[in-house]
Amino acid sequence: MSTETILYIILASVISIALAIFMYGYKSKQSQRLSWIFGILRFITIFSILLLIINPKFESETYTTDKPKLPVLIDNSASVEVLGQNNNVLDLITELKENKKLNEKFDISYFSFGSKFRKSDTLSFAEKNTNISEALSSVNEIFKNRSAPTILITDGNQTLGNDYEFSSSTFKNPIYPIVLGDSVQYTDLKIGQLNTNRYAFLKNQFPVEVILTYSGTSDVNSEFVITQGTSTVYRSKVSFSEKENSSTLNFNLPANSVGLQKYTAQILPLENEKNRTNNIKHFAVEVIDQATNILIVSKLTHPDLGALKKSITSNEQRTVTFKKPVEAINLLNDYQLVILYQPDRSFAAVFSELEKLNKNAWTIAGLETDWTFLNSAQENFKKNSTRQKEDVQGKLNSNYGSFAVEDLGFDDFPPLHTQFGELSINVPHEVMLDQTIRGITSESPLLATMEINGRRNAIWDGEGFWRWRAGSFLKTDSFQDFDGFIGSLVQYLASNKRRSRLEVSSETFYYNNNPIKISAQYFDKNYVFDNRASLNITVVNSETEKQTVFPMLLRNNFYEVDLNSLPAGEYSFTISVANEEVSKSGNFTILDFNVEQQFLNADIAKLRRVAENTGGKEYLITDTNLLIDQLLADKNFQNIQKAERKTVPLIDWKYLLVLIVLTLAGEWFIRKYNGLI
Numbered sequence: 193m194s195t196e197t198i199l200y201i202i203l204a205s206v207i208s209i210a211l212a213i214f215m216y217g218y219k220s221k222q223s224q225r226l227s228w229i230f231g232i233l234r235f236i237t238i239f240s241i242l243l244l245i246i247n248p249k250f251e252s253e254t255y256t257t258d259k260p261k262l263p264v265l266i267d268n269s270a271s272v273e274v275l276g277q278n279n280n281v282l283d284l285i286t287e288l289k290e291n292k293k294l295n296e297k298f299d300i301s302y303f304s305f306g307s308k309f310r311k312s313d314t315l316s317f318a319e320k321n322t323n324i325s326e327a328l329s330s331v332n333e334i335f336k337n338r339s340a341p342t343i344l345i346t347d348g349n350q351t352l353g354n355d356y357e358f359s360s361s362t363f364k365n366p367i368y369p370i371v372l373g374d375s376v377q378y379t380d381l382k383i384g385q386l387n388t389n390r391y392a393f394l395k396n397q398f399p400v401e402v403i404l405t406y407s408g409t410s411d412v413n414s415e416f417v418i419t420q421g422t423s424t425v426y427r428s429k430v431s432f433s434e435k436e437n438s439s440t441l442n443f444n445l446p447a448n449s450v451g452l453q454k455y456t457a458q459i460l461p462l463e464n465e466k467n468r469t470n471n472i473k474h475f476a477v478e479v480i481d482q483a484t485n486i487l488i489v490s491k492l493t494h495p496d497l498g499a500l501k502k503s504i505t506s507n508e509q510r511t512v513t514f515k516k517p518v519e520a521i522n523l524l525n526d527y528q529l530v531i532l533y534q535p536d537r538s539f540a541a542v543f544s545e546l547e548k549l550n551k552n553a554w555t556i557a558g559l560e561t562d563w564t565f566l567n568s569a570q571e572n573f574k575k576n577s578t579r580q581k582e583d584v585q586g587k588l589n590s591n592y593g594s595f596a597v598e599d600l601g602f603d604d605f606p607p608l609h610t611q612f613g614e615l616s617i618n619v620p621h622e623v624m625l626d627q628t629i630r631g632i633t634s635e636s637p638l639l640a641t642m643e644i645n646g647r648r649n650a651i652w653d654g655e656g657f658w659r660w661r662a663g664s665f666l667k668t669d670s671f672q673d674f675d676g677f678i679g680s681l682v683q684y685l686a687s688n689k690r691r692s693r694l695e696v697s698s699e700t701f702y703y704n705n706n707p708i709k710i711s712a713q714y715f716d717k718n719y720v721f722d723n724r725a726s727l728n729i730t731v732v733n734s735e736t737e738k739q740t741v742f743p744m745l746l747r748n749n750f751y752e753v754d755l756n757s758l759p760a761g762e763y764s765f766t767i768s769v770a771n772e773e774v775s776k777s778g779n780f781t782i783l784d785f786n787v788e789q790q791f792l793n794a795d796i797a798k799l800r801r802v803a804e805n806t807g808g809k810e811y812l813i814t815d816t817n818l819l820i821d822q823l824l825a826d827k828n829f830q831n832i833q834k835a836e837r838k839t840v841p842l843i844d845w846k847y848l849l850v851l852i853v854l855t856l857a858g859e860w861f862i863r864k865y866n867g868l869i
Contacts (some may be wrong), residue, residue, distance in 0.1 A: 194286075197248045197249075200246045200248075201243065201246060201248065202280075202575050202633060204237055204239060204242035204243060204246060206616070207238070207242065208238040208239035208242060209235060211234070211238055212231040212232070212234045212235040212236075212238065212265060213231065215231070215234055216228075216230045216231040216234065217231060223843070226862070226866065228864060230859060230862070230863075232323065233855045233856075233858055233859045233862075234855075236806070236851065236855045237436055237852055237855045237856055239853045239861075240848055240851055240855070241852065242841065243842060243848065244843055244848065244849075245321050246335070246842075247270075248841075248842050249839050249840065249841050249842070250622055250839070250842065251837060251838070251839050251840075252839050253836070253838075254836050254838070256836065257831050257832070258831065258832045259297065259298055259299045259831055260297070260298055260299070260338075260339040260340065260341070260829040260830070260831070260832075261298065261300075261301065261335050261338050261339065261340035262294075262298035262299065262300045262301070262340065262342075262343065262823070263300075263301050263302075263303060263331050263334070263335060263340055263342050263343070263346065264285075264288060264300060264301070264302045264303065264313075264342075264343045264830045265303050265304075265305060265327050265328070265331060265342060265343065265344045265345065265346070265484075266281065266285065266302065266303065266304045266305070266313065266315060266345045266346075267281075267304075267305065267306070267322060267324075267345055267346035267347060267372065268304040268305060268306045268315050268316060268317060268318075268319050269306045269317070269319045269320070269321065269322040269351075270317060270318055270319065270320060270786065270788035270789070271322065271347055271349055271370055271420050271787050271788040271789070271791050272346075272347060272471050273317040273318075274504045274788060274789050274791070275347055275372060275373040275791070275793070277372040277373055277813065278315075280372070280813045281315065281317075281345060281813075282315065284345065284370070284816055285302070285313060285315075286811065286815065287820075288300065288343075288820075291820060292596065293824055294820055294823065294824065295825060296831070297823075297831075298823070298829070303327065303330075303331065305322070305323060305324065305327035305773055306319025306320070306321060306322060306323070307319050307320065307321040307322075307323060307352060308323070308326075309323070309326050309327045309330045309687045311332065316615070319788075320675055320704070320705040320786065320787070320788060321351045321352040321705060321787065321788070322346070322349060322350050322351050322352060322788065323350065323351075323352040323353040323360040324344075324346060324348070324350045324353070324356035325350065325353040325354040325355065325356040326353050327344075328342075328356055328359050328363060328367070329343070329359050331755050332362065332363050332364065332365075335365065336364060336445065338365075338629060339365065339623050339828075339829060339832075340365045341365055341366050341367075341368060341808070341823065341826075341829060342363075342365055342366070342367045342368065342808075343368050343370060343819070344367055344368065344369045344370065344799075344802075345369075345370045345372065345789065346369065346370075346372060346799070347371070347372040347373045347793075347794040347795065348369070348371065348794050348795030348796065348798050348799040349788075349794070349795055350789045351660055351705075351788065351793045353669070354669065356798075356802065357798055357801055357802055357805075360805055360806055361805060363805075363806045365806070366699065366803075366807040366808035367803055367806045367808045368801055368803065368808045368809060368810070368811065368819055368823075369799040369800075369802060369803050369808070369810040369811070370810075370811050370812075370813055370816060370819065371794045371796050371799055371810055371811065371813065372794055372813055373793050373794035373795065374388070374793055376793060377408075377793070378407065378465075378466045378467070378792050378793070379406050379407065379408035379409075379410075379412075379462060379464055379466075380406070380408070380465060380466065380467055380470070380792055381404070381405075381406055381414055381432070381459050381462060381465060382404070382405055382459070382467075382470035382471060382790060383402060383403075383404060383457060383458075383459055383463060383470065383471065383472070383473045384403040384404065384405040384438070385401075385402070385403040386399070386400070386401070386402050386403075386457055386473050386475055386679050387400070387401040387402075388400045388475060388477060389477065389508045390477065390478065390507075390508055391478050391480055391507070391508040391509045392453075392478070392479050392480075392508075393447065393448040393476050393479070393480060393481075393482065393483060394447055394448075394449075394450055394480065394481050394482075395447065395448070396446075396447050397444035397445060397446050397447065397799065398444065398445055398447055399442065399443075399444055400418075400426075400441075400442070400444070400445055400475055401440065401441070401442050402440070402441045402457060402803060403438065403439075403440050404432075404438065404439045404440075404441070404459055405437060405438045406432035406433075406437045406438070406825075407437070407792075408432070408434065408437075409434045409476075410433075410434070411431070411432070411433045411434075412431070412432050412433075412462055413429065413430070413431050413432075414429075414430055414431075414432075414459055414460050414462065414500065415427065415428070415429050415459070415460045416428045416429075416430055416441060416457070416458070416459050416460075417457075417458050417459075417460065417564075418445070418455055418456070418458075419455065419456050420453065420454065420455050420456075420458050424442060425445055425446075425455070426445065427764070428441055428443075430459070435510065439461070445477075447477065447479040448479075449479060450479050450480065450481055451476050451478070451479060451602075452476055452477075452478050452479075452520045452700050452701055453476060453478070453479055454474065454475075454476045454781070454783070455474070455475055455476065455477075456472065456473075456474055457472070457473045457474075457475065457630060458471055458472045458473075459471050466792060467789075467790075467791075467792045468815065469786070469789040469790070470789065470790040470791075472641065473785060474783045474784055474785060475783070476701045476781065476783055478700045478701065480509060480626045480654065483509055483510060483511050484509055484510045484511070484528050484529075484682075484683075484686050485510075485511050485513065485526060485527045485528055486504055486510055486511065486512045486513070486527060486528070486529050486530075486531065486682065486686065487512075487513050487515060487520060487523065487524065487526075487527040487529070487530045487531065488500060488501070488512060488513070488514050488515070488531045488533060489515055489516070489517055489520045489530060489531065489532050489533065489535075489539065489542055490514065490516070490532075490533035490534065491516050491517060491536075491538060492533065492534055492560060494533070494534075494655065495656075495658040496533070496556070496558075496655055496657055496658050497514065497533060497660065498658065499657065499658035499661045500512070500531065500678070501514075502661070502671070502675070503661065503671070503674060503675040503677075503678035503679065504678060504679065504682055506671070506672075506675040506679065507675075507679050508681075510682065513527070513671060517535075517538045517539045517541070517542050518538070520540075520542055521542060521545055524542070524545050524546060524549055524551055525549055527551075528551070528552065528686040528687075529552050529553070529554065529682060529685050529686040530542075530546060530553045530554070531553070531554045531556065531587065532553060532554070532555045532556065533556050534556065534557060534558045534559075534560045534561045534655065535557075535561060535562065535565070535566055535569070536560070536561065536562035536565055537562055537565045539565070539569070540565070540569060543569040543570060549572075550645075550647050551647070552647060552648045552649065552685050552686060553649050553650075553685075554649070554650040554651075554652070554681075554682075554685050555649070555650070555651050555652070556577075556609065556652045556655070556656070557611075557651070557653045557655075558610060558654065558655025558656075559581060559609050559610070559611060559655060560655075561574075561577075561611065563575045563577040563611065564577075566726070566829075571618060571619075571646075572617065572618060572619050572621075572642060572649055572651070573616065573617045573618060573619075573640075574614060574615075574616050574618065574650050575611070575613050575614065575615045575616070575653070576613045576614060577611040577612065577613040578611065578612045578613055579611055579612075580611065580612040581609055581610075581611070582609070582610055582611065582612040582629070583605050583607035583608070583609060583629075584607060584608055584609075584610055584627045584628065584629055584634070584638060584639045584653075584654055585602070585603055585605065585608070585627075585628045585629075585638075586602040586603065586605070586608070586625035586626065586627065586628065586639065586654075587602060587603045587625065587626045587628050587633065588602055588624070588625060588626075588748075589622075589623050589624055589625065589626055589747065590748055590749055591721065592622055592623065592624045592721075592749055593622065593713065593715060593719070593720060593721030593749055594622050594624075594641050594643075594684060595680055595681075595683075595684045595695065595697075595713065596680070596695075596697060596711050596712075596713055596748075596749060596750030597624060597677065597680065597748070597749060597750075598658075598673070598676075598677070598747070598748065599675060599748060600664055600673050600674060601667065602625060602660075603628065603631075604663070604667075605659065605660045605663045606656070606659040606660070606663055607639070607666075608654030608655060608656045608657060608660075609655050609656050610653050610654045610655070614634075614635055614636050615627075615636040615637060615651070615653050616636075617637065617640055617642065617651070619642050619644055620642065620643075620644070621637075621640045621641065621642040622640065622641055622642070623637040623639070623640045624637075624639045624640060624641060624681075625637065625638040625639040626638060627653070627654075627682075636653065637651075637653070637654070638653055638654055639651070639652045639653075640659075641681075641684070641685070643691070646688055647688075648684065648685050649685075649687055650681065661674045661675075662675060669815070689784060691715075691719065692776075693714065693715045693716075693717075693774055694712060694713070694714050694715075694717070694767065694769065694774050694775070694776045695712065695713045695715075696710065696711075696712045696767055696776045696778060697710070697711045697712070697750075698710040698711075698765075698778055698780055699779060699780060700780060700781065701781040701782070701783055702780060702781070702782050702783070703783050703785050704756070704758075704759070704760050704782050704784055704785060704786070705785055705786065705787050705788075707754065707756065708754065708755040708756050708758065708782060709752055709753065709755070710729065710752070710753055710755065710765070710767075710780075710845070711747075711750045711751065711752045711753075712727060712729075712744060712750065712751045712752075712767050712776070713749070713750050713751070714727060714751065714769055714774070722829055723746055723749075725751075725769050725770070725772075726743075726769070726770035727740065727743070727744040727751045727767060727768070727769055727770075728741055728744065728767070728768055728769075728770065729741070729742050729744055729753050729765055729767045729768075730765065730766045730767075731755065731763050731764075731765045732763060732764050732765070733758075733761050733762070733763055734761065734762040734764060735761055735762065736761075740758070742755070744767070749753075755782075758782060759782070759784075760782045760783060760784030761781070761782055762779070762780075762781045762782075763779065763780055763781070763782070764778070764779050765770075765777065765778055765779070765780070777866070783806075795860050796810065809822075818857060863866045
């Protein structure tokens, strides 16, 4: 408190005393006792009011004790139960919770991980994947500025995500792995990896790559076999030794029948082999009669073209061909969709031929686009361009209804480059992405689709979307989301199928360790997406004939259902709309593959390296008392006392207001009691 404020307070007290004496001491008509009482009450009232006017500020200091954090990461995947460690984990969690000394020293928080990382100590040991890398990265982010030694309870076998050994290199706190399972090496043959295309074309061959691994010390011989039903379609002898413990097979299989073709790959087990589950893998290939052929016409060389090809061909059903305008004129009828990248006057014959053939087209404009030509070459859209550069971003239109679109966070992606000017569309259309400039939505669309007389077209006004694909990868560690977005747009534009009020999107087959999702869109009679409808999906197991009904949940501009609870098998489904005679049916197959059953023991070597790299130490599940003793004895993990100094103005002190009310009320009551009012 400053000297000036103290002087004001002294002056206020003098004024309050003077006024109280003047009012009740000078020629007072009350008795001496009442004069004293009224004088004191009036002094308190006046002095309190003057203090509020002066509003002095007081400094207060509070002390808090901050205990070091102790995050406990628990592997909740099925491999823990396969290794017989689930009861040991539950006993360990109970021991950590009941240890008073450990809880007094540390602020303990529990997290579980499998396919996803979450704050929880409720364990089921049923998750179908293990992502240790995500768990470590998340905890490192949560406690990045805190002292937080981390207990990692896992078998070390990861099936999803980046290599957690490299993720731990940025960890700022020591990691103490508790190893579930033993490190004994059993004799074991297994199919380490099987790679094949999801789709193949009729009368062609599709490639298969198989990586076989062996754990053991003696020389062994076996045989690798692929069967389809009761027929053997491939067979190969394989040999292994302690040094040559892996083998890669590359071969082709014929695609002779249209539809879903299911196969079983097996490496014949050894006589003394303990785990035979990892000797077998089921896989499937959908054989289709013809591919969707996409033609990209461009005379430029641009990174966007590479990103387009990568995204489109991520689905093996589609092929991409690049041609210059003069080369493309006589080939247009061979393709289901033509993409025109930044057209100029050299595209004149291409536009004329597209009009004659009534061919679907997707126009992508940018800084090199000749809008004077483009405005005259077609009548769907116009732009009065000044040829000045403008940076724009996109924002998903949640009312877009031509097909299901998921928001990838478009407004967070890097800006695209376009020519300054307003884009107007002159035909019935739907805007998928609104154009935004510095966060403000403009009048121009960034991406719009239109359907006129059975012909589908789209306009994308912006170049540089290869950065969007890279940005999507940085956000999700995968190109899948962006490629799926481009794939959905291409699928819509490449099709001439008449629009239905109920559109369903599903796969022919799924692996049960991956998401099993079916989505649908329902439109009213005016073909406007109806977000108030109630959609249900009825799923029937073809073998057991068990029928299950699931509600479909609304997500942005489509409905979706997650069917991961279903066991492997063949299913038929019907999606229906409540109170409407609208429905659609289909079939899908769930292939059985439990990647968590592929492991015989813990990866103790990798967990040891993780511990050493972060300054920690690994422990077996039977030695957890040693870890607890070390954490209690380690002086690097101490309580931190924090002092917090606050400056509080007197006007925030509510008790002073209460005091003023009480003194005024007291004076009134005494006057009333003595008949002075």
